[in-house]
Amino acid sequence: MADQNPYLQVKDLRVQFKTEDGVVKAVDGVSFAVERGKTLGIVGESGSGKSVTSLSIMGLHNRKRAAMTGEILVDGRNILNLPEEKLREVRGQQVSMIFQDPLSALHPFYTIGHQIVEAHQVHHKVSKKESRKRAIEMLDRVGIPQPAKRADQYPHEFSGGMRQRAMIAMSLVNNPNLIIADEPTTALDVTVQAQILDLLLDLQREFNSAIIMITHDLGVISQIADDVLVMYGGRAVETGTVESVMRRPQHPYTWGLLSSVPSLHGDANEDLVPIKGNPPSLINLPSGCAFNPRCRYAMLGDGRPCDLEIPQLLQVQERGHSVACHLPEQERVQTYQQDIAHSGVAQ
Amino acid sequence: MLRYLIKRSLIAVITLLMISITTFWLFFAGSANPAAQMCGAKACDAAKIERINKSLGLKDPIHEQYGRFMSGIFTGREIGEGADAIKCPAPCLGVSFRTSEPVLDIIERGLPVSASIAVGSAVISVLLGVSLGIASALKRGGWLDKFSIGFALTGASLQIFFLGLLLQMVLVYQLKIWDRPRYVPPSEDFLGWLSGMSLPWVTLGVLSAATYARFARAEMLEILSEDFVRTARAKGLTPRAVNIKHALRASLSSIVTIFGLQLGGLLGGAAITETTFDMPGIGKLAVKAVGDDNLPIVMATVLLAAFFVVLFNVIVDAMYAVIDPRVKLS
Numbered sequence: 001m002a003d004q005n006p007y008l009q010v011k012d013l014r015v016q017f018k019t020e021d022g023v024v025k026a027v028d029g030v031s032f033a034v035e036r037g038k039t040l041g042i043v044g045e046s047g048s049g050k051s052v053t054s055l056s057i058m059g060l061h062n063r064k065r066a067a068m069t070g071e072i073l074v075d076g077r078n079i080l081n082l083p084e085e086k087l088r089e090v091r092g093q094q095v096s097m098i099f100q101d102p103l104s105a106l107h108p109f110y111t112i113g114h115q116i117v118e119a120h121q122v123h124h125k126v127s128k129k130e131s132r133k134r135a136i137e138m139l140d141r142v143g144i145p146q147p148a149k150r151a152d153q154y155p156h157e158f159s160g161g162m163r164q165r166a167m168i169a170m171s172l173v174n175n176p177n178l179i180i181a182d183e184p185t186t187a188l189d190v191t192v193q194a195q196i197l198d199l200l201l202d203l204q205r206e207f208n209s210a211i212i213m214i215t216h217d218l219g220v221i222s223q224i225a226d227d228v229l230v231m232y233g234g235r236a237v238e239t240g241t242v243e244s245v246m247r248r249p250q251h252p253y254t255w256g257l258l259s260s261v262p263s264l265h266g267d268a269n270e271d272l273v274p275i276k277g278n279p280p281s282l283i284n285l286p287s288g289c290a291f292n293p294r295c296r297y298a299m300l301g302d303g304r305p306c307d308l309e310i311p312q313l314l315q316v317q318e319r320g321h322s323v324a325c326h327l328p329e330q331e332r333v334q335t336y337q338q339d340i341a342h343s344g345v346a347q
Numbered sequence: 348m349l350r351y352l353i354k355r356s357l358i359a360v361i362t363l364l365m366i367s368i369t370t371f372w373l374f375f376a377g378s379a380n381p382a383a384q385m386c387g388a389k390a391c392d393a394a395k396i397e398r399i400n401k402s403l404g405l406k407d408p409i410h411e412q413y414g415r416f417m418s419g420i421f422t423g424r425e426i427g428e429g430a431d432a433i434k435c436p437a438p439c440l441g442v443s444f445r446t447s448e449p450v451l452d453i454i455e456r457g458l459p460v461s462a463s464i465a466v467g468s469a470v471i472s473v474l475l476g477v478s479l480g481i482a483s484a485l486k487r488g489g490w491l492d493k494f495s496i497g498f499a500l501t502g503a504s505l506q507i508f509f510l511g512l513l514l515q516m517v518l519v520y521q522l523k524i525w526d527r528p529r530y531v532p533p534s535e536d537f538l539g540w541l542s543g544m545s546l547p548w549v550t551l552g553v554l555s556a557a558t559y560a561r562f563a564r565a566e567m568l569e570i571l572s573e574d575f576v577r578t579a580r581a582k583g584l585t586p587r588a589v590n591i592k593h594a595l596r597a598s599l600s601s602i603v604t605i606f607g608l609q610l611g612g613l614l615g616g617a618a619i620t621e622t623t624f625d626m627p628g629i630g631k632l633a634v635k636a637v638g639d640d641n642l643p644i645v646m647a648t649v650l651l652a653a654f655f656v657v658l659f660n661v662i663v664d665a666m667y668a669v670i671d672p673r674v675k676l677s
């Protein structure tokens with residue numbers, strides 16, 4: 001493995017916000033790494049800290065309001081210690097972001113072309129004309145027909161799918177080494193979603209960039225990612241290669257996620273079961289394993305650990321696969337094989 | 348665009364017509380007795396009142412009087428009878444019942460005064476209010492923000508006649524450090540105009556700045572949390588570019604909305620402002636005319652105010668279309 005020097009390394013990241021209601025522990029000790037040319041999928045229900053994690057990598061949190069500890073190494077430099085001016089060099093050039101809803105993420109009063117030109121000009125001392133040429137090139141590259149004409153139109157004149165393509169063109173205009181896509185297809189319908197994912201994979205092959213794909217949809221992960229990190233309540237509960245986590249998941253939360261997602265090739269009659277209960281409040285996480293109030297396998301009372309001790313993320317027998325659950329590994333493997341893989345129901 | 352203008356002009360004309368009819372009718376429906384007012388307190392006998400009524404046609408059916416008024420606008424007319432008749436060339440809005448001077452001339456004299464007050468205080472309130480509001484949103488929770496919140500509250504609860512009279516009393520008459528409010532045409536004496544207008548400008552400007560500051564602050568705070576502002580930062584833009592080019596630009600359409608509302612309010616406030624500072628503008632003219640049952644002047648000032656309200660609406664609409672590409676004039 002070329003894991004010696006991954007392009008991005010996040011080590012024990014913690015992000016907390018002080019609010020009137022209390023301290024929000026949005027990210028609570030998460031570690032991961034992504035190499036160039038590879039895709040890491042981060043998955044979890046809404047409110048599990050995915051977006052906060054991604055904004056940390058861009059250094060986009062207000063430092064006065066967000067307390068951050070740990071390390072975020074981008075190409076070896078720790079984002080958390082960089083002064084604002086240095087951060088601006090990283091943003092949009094080395095690391096760029098694609099947001100969920102391009103209609104609200106693009107400025108309504110400027111043309112698409114203008115916004116891409118601006119993104120290019122921040123990091124390149126070239127004429128406006130050259131930047132515009134580059135912008136049109138990018139629009140063409142992401143599959144927007146008549147790119148020169150479309151460059152002069154406003155975001156509201158684009159369809160949802162075309163708008164997300166334009167957003168991707170803007171994010172890639174400076175050839176970033178790391179692209180963070182925060183639910184880039186959530187607002188789109190299924191066919192357009194597949195096209196956008198294909199486009200991202202294509203561009204990744206061309207530019208050899210690292211991608212972090214944030215989603216609450218395991219289907220997207222299986223299509224595009226090499227590795228996956230499952231987040232719950234601001235913590236990592238399971239991580240590993242897509243192959244191992246999707247085929248042989250060991251965490252009850254991951255089981256729940258899997259049975260609440262239609263499999264891409266599965267039949268339509270499959271039972272889809274949403275996970276019972278609601279995601280926890282990040283101000284007041286359940287003690288022990290944050291998933292315990294919703295977990296069918298929770299071991300509670302009589303000094304049993306699920307509501308007493310936070311389970312550590314530990315490597316399992318399979319290489320590169322880690323799980324944070326108090327159930328013994330043997331039991332997890334068996335439970336999954338006997339109860340879940342066949343019925344598709346985790347609870 | 349052309350269609351929009353034609354449509355808006357038509358609507359404007361109809362609006363003004365309706366307002367003129369309503370004003371006319373309300374005037375006569377009330378207890379107005381212009382003849383008695385004109386003839387003065389003493390030596391006023393029934394015969395004299397009769398004569399005035401007859402010569403001005405004040406007892407004719409209202410629609411006839413209204414017809415005469417309207418046709419005068421296009422053709423001009425002669426008012427009164429015989430030797431007393433006054434020529435009033437088109438566009439004739441009638442003559443003052445009191446001074447017999449054509450109303451248009453009176454309006455022309457008052458308009459620059461009101462316009463000076465309105466424009467000057469609008470400039471001050473927009474510049475001061477918007478920059479204060481935006482600065483306090485950008486430095487949320489800082490001392491400037493706290494000041495601006497206090498300022499907005501104070502400004503909203505103070506009234507022009509109170510603050511205006513207070514400032515006049517203290518600054519002008521007691522301490523004698525500020526010029527007495529008065530109007531001189533800027534073409535004659537520019538500096539005199541500035542210093543004569545300064546107290547009304549500052550009073551009215553600062554008071555309405557409070558409203559602007561409050562709106563601009565709220566609007567800016569909302570926009571700073573918008574996704575596209577986050578996108579701008581994610582591009583690596585400087586805070587300055589993010590704040591001005593992206594956030595401020597986006598807040599313009601709401602600032603224009605307040606601007607339109609405030610301009611309308613300024614007209615209503617003109618009467619109070621001009622009375623407070625004793626400035627001979629349209630507002631003061633209107634107040635006096637209502638008290639005097641001076642119908643032609645009442646008509647003219649009401650129509651003028653309505654005209655400006657319509658005009659401001661068109662201007663505000665046009666500004667929306669310029670600022671926001673999603674808005675189409677139609």
Ligand SMILES: Nc1ncnc2c1ncn2[C@@H]1O[C@H](COP(=O)(O)OP(=O)(O)O)[C@@H](O)[C@H]1O
Pocket residue numbers: 017019024026044045046047048049050051052053282
């Ligand atoms: N700036 C902030 N201030 C306070 N709380 C925040 C802030 N940003 C996010 N949070 C909280 O952090 C938690 C995680 O949010 P987020 O990362 O957006 O979740 P998701 O996994 O859906 O992307 C949520 O409970 C959210 O309310």
Ligand code: SF4
Pocket residue numbers: 251252253289290291292293295296297298299306311324325326327
């Ligand atoms: S630690 Fe306990 S509560 Fe948490 S997932 Fe495992 S079994 Fe369930």
Ligand SMILES: [Mg+2]
Pocket residue numbers: 047050051052182
């Ligand atoms: Mg999110």
